[in-house]
Amino acid sequence: MKRIRFLHMILALFVGASAAIAQSATINSLVLTADTPWVVHDSRPKSIEAALDDxxxxxxKVFGRPPNILNSLPEEYKGPAIYFGNFPDSVISNVDRSxxxxxxxxxxxxxxxxxxxxGIVATANDDRGIIYAMYTFAEKVLGVDPWYYWTDHEPERxxxxxxxxAFDVSSGPPTFTYRGWFINDEDLLNLFARDPVQENVFSLEMFDRVYETILRLKGNMVVPATFPFPDERCYELAARRxxxxxxxxxxxxGLNTYRWPSQDAVFSYIQNKELMEQHWQTCIDAFKDYEVIWTVGYRGMHDRAFWNWETGVDTDEKRAAVINGAIARQVEMVRAKHPDAKFIANMWSEGAKLYHDGYIKLPEGVTLVWPDNGVGKIRDRGTVQAGQGIYYHTAMMNRRANQLTELINPALIYSELGRFVKAGATSFLLNNVSDIxxxxxxxxAFMKMGWNAESYIDDTPKVNEKEFMLDWCQRQYGEELAPELAELYHRYFYIPFTQSNPGYKHGKSVLHLRIREMDDVFAGLVLDDKPVPEELVKMAHVNYNYGAKSVPYVxxxxxDVEAMVSRIPENRRDFFRGHLLTQTKLHLYSLYAEQNYSQAVLKYAEEDKATSIQHVEASIQAYEDLFSTLGDAEYGKWAGWYxxxxxxxxxxxxxxVCVVHARLTGQPEPLIRNVRDYEEIEQFQDRFSENFPLLYPKAK
Known part of the structure; x- marks a missing residue:
């Protein structure tokens, strides 16, 4: 009994002490309200002004009232305040800047x-650091998700x-010196956010949202579009940001080779060296007032090797000589105007091979940037050296990748970026995000690693992935469901067919490619009532087997994803549906479409036309289900996204597929929609063609 009473006494003391500590914490905590004033330096650049507006x-959004912004506090004011920027001690004293x-x-x-x-002080060494401090205040104090626009995640009122x-967030300097996004193959953004004056590939309002997101994620660099002219306003706005x-x-x-006026001159540094250099100089002059990392190199039009437009350069040695000469001249021209300019050379595609084989030689001061293969594996072949950089993709538009869905699992990001961090190759980090x-x-995951790799470098990629998935789900959906949701996301990233080709991950786009490849032959055979050749039968078998074991997995x-929907907090349910649910369905319906088309070919080859028709109809239904899925993800502000x-x-x-069905059943054939291409997406540039290599007339 004495022991029990003693334990009760100890427990009472513990509870009392805990209550006292809690009361003390409450008394001493800083309470911010809508009336807490801000102190902001009255002399600030446009970039800080834009972040301040954000x-x-x-x-x-949080308090329902705009902040009270002052240049300094009245002497008699005794309450709390929030300070943004660098201030002398006369405004705010005793700030430890160590x-x-x-x-x-x-x-x-x-x-x-x-x-x-x-109060709270948010300060830094430089303007960009102040911007990061301001956005960090918004995230850590106000509860604003840096991705709020893209994830529909508004802060709580x-x-x-x-x-x-103990609130204290200090960060930096960053692991990678330059970190940013390439907004590439922007077909969705082009129609979703049309530029009302038709002078940009999408509206400046949307560009501003993109730039805001990059900065909230502590990025500092952007390639704003696929084929912009150097004087397009998207560049100007990025610089202002x-x-x-x-x-x-x-x-x-910055030379827009897609718009090269081929009717006037051949695109060729060999045949038209003087003209090419004139255009390069015009581009250099267009960027004269901006902070730029200059990309140097030489490729042909339309993202192809230049020798597709040349004759006589039929060896790697000759080809590299042209590229080396172009790079040397580009560096010389830029340095004539900007002696301290920074350069990168991206060894995309043929560049990587020529560099590995020892043919490409970069001038001193040009940073070698290794590209990935479009789906997360970097092409350095393990030869990375200190001072080099990375061009990466978390989204990729090609016939086998993932432009509409997540594909690159965080473990791959941690593994590949981690190799470069360990080698000291942290000069440059650019990520292709397509439509974001x-x-x-x-x-x-990519941006967090780019800012601070120390948090990840000592653990294995798999451990980092598990921890990141849990953290992501906690931030997006809350702590209660996070472990279950993290497991669902993990399963999504390991759908079997996406892992089927070691070294080159496949996205759902490959399934639609396989349908087109079969249809290229099959549609004509059905029209002409010809037998199916053995090559097509083999292709259909391969395609069916390719996706077969993924169907039950997905x-x-x-x-399990659908069972989770009703448990997701109501204010996060739309995003869950638009992200994990939509992307899981896109994979499943794409598999159904490909599997059934493959079966249709095989049954037709067996002269079982009736069953072939059933499979074609099932493929059509899969596409209709896919379209319904896209529509479900176009809720609210996202209406018309796809x-x-x-x-x-x-x-x-x-x-x-509908045409094949019509041919099999003897019905009238439907018309096939035209496929939008870059010519249509960049159509706004047509009326400015006489100003090449600029969009607007050159100032006189």
């Missing part, structure tokens, strides 16, 4: 000044926010 919107150890470093912390006034005593400008591997120095909305999870996954789909050719595929 976090004012954040504040309004954590600011390099470029873009920042801190956001609880601070009490020498007058005893409590609050009357007050308690900030704990404080982003470094870069050009991708086709548009070296389909790939927030993988892109978030069916099981979809069943209208611009062109590069996966899913609407085109559907029409082709």
């Amino acid at each position: 976090i004012q919107n954040d504040w309004y 954590a600011l150890t390099g470029d873009e470093s920042f801190l956001v912390r609880r601070h009490i000044d020498d007058k005893g006034r409590d 609050r009357s007050s926010i308690s900030v704990p005593n 404080g982003l470094v400008l870069n050009m991708h591997h086709i548009l070296v120095l 909305r389909p790939v927030p999870l993988s892109t978030d 069916e099981s996954l979809l069943k 209208r611009g789909e062109a590069f996966n050719k899913i609407f085109h595929n559907y029409d082709r």
